[in-house]
Amino acid sequence: MRKVSIEAPAKINLGLRITGVRSDGFHSLESIFSTVTLTDEITVSLNPRVSRVSLTCTGIPSPTDENNLVWKAAQAFMNEADVKDRDGISITLHKNIPSPGGLGGGSSDAAAVLLALRDLTGIRINLTPLGERLGSDVPFFLLRAGSAFVTGRGEVLKEMVLPHFHCVLVHSGEKIPTPAAFKLWDEHRGDLTEACPISNYTALKFGAWHEGKPFPVRLDNHFLTLLHGRYPGVTRTAEELSRLTGDWGLSGSGPAFYALFRSENEAKEAEEHLAGKFPWVFRCQSR
Ligand code: C5P
Secondary structure, eight states: OOEEEEEEEEEEEEEEEEEEEOTTSOEEEEEEEEEEEEEEEEEEEEETTSOSEEEEEEESOOOSSTTSHHHHHHHHHHHHHTOTTSOEEEEEEEEOSOSSSSSOHHHHHHHHHHHHHHHHHOOOOOHHHHHHHHOTTHHHHHHTOSEEEEETTTTEEEEEOOOOOEEEEEEOSOOOOHHHHHHHHHHHGGGOOOOOOOOOGGGGGGOOGGGTOOOSSOOOBHHHHHHTTTSHHHHHHHHHHHHHOSOEEEOTTSSOEEEEESSHHHHHHHHHHHHTTSSEEEEEEBO
């Protein structure tokens, strides 16, 4: 039985601005997505002994039925590629990326499954529309890029190069559903002072961060302004990180945060400092 093993990386958002509401009800945004070396591990095989989709999960507990985006992705691929009379699909998922977190874990898993199934079946359907229907962040993960400047609902992507960084991720354990975070924007957008556009991204390629200059991206996130003071874990994490470095930010709609470091030693020190204070702390680097 042929199988494909694939890593599904987490992403962080280096700055995020919500720019409006679209006619389809989704919000348009502007952000830089950057993948890091925190990954879920996925193995996919075509299996004549199972019917439809069979999912086994280890690591951080996750659903093993249609409530898991991995399951939905496999089913969507089968329907789209019209392979219903063929073998079932066996998937094992080892979950390392906390969810919800703003780290794109579920979307990255879904993209990985779509790519693995295209490889296994040899059926070369266009995965992007399929990915968009599964989740706004899935198109980014289908790109398999290190970093991209992202607009639209998340589907307009321009691949880009950033300086290599070490980072420490922190999760307070708080749960913030993505729709609830967007609803805060709908209700309180008037409270936001207009953050700087992130669109001058071409300058980033030449950023001299490793020579001590400021990180070449504004790390402001509209969600941080909205969640700060409303979610105690967000407030506490922001306060703790700002004592450590200026180069930190909220990832997506949270509640995971990241702090960026130029060297592994600085990142290790920060990891040690934060480890006893938060339930989940993870040191990694850009991919
Ligand atoms: O696409 P995804 O499944 O990540 O979206 C979850 C929810 O977050 C959507 O149902 C929508 O309420 C909100 N959302 C949005 N605009 C986006 C992404 C998500 O309004 N660009």
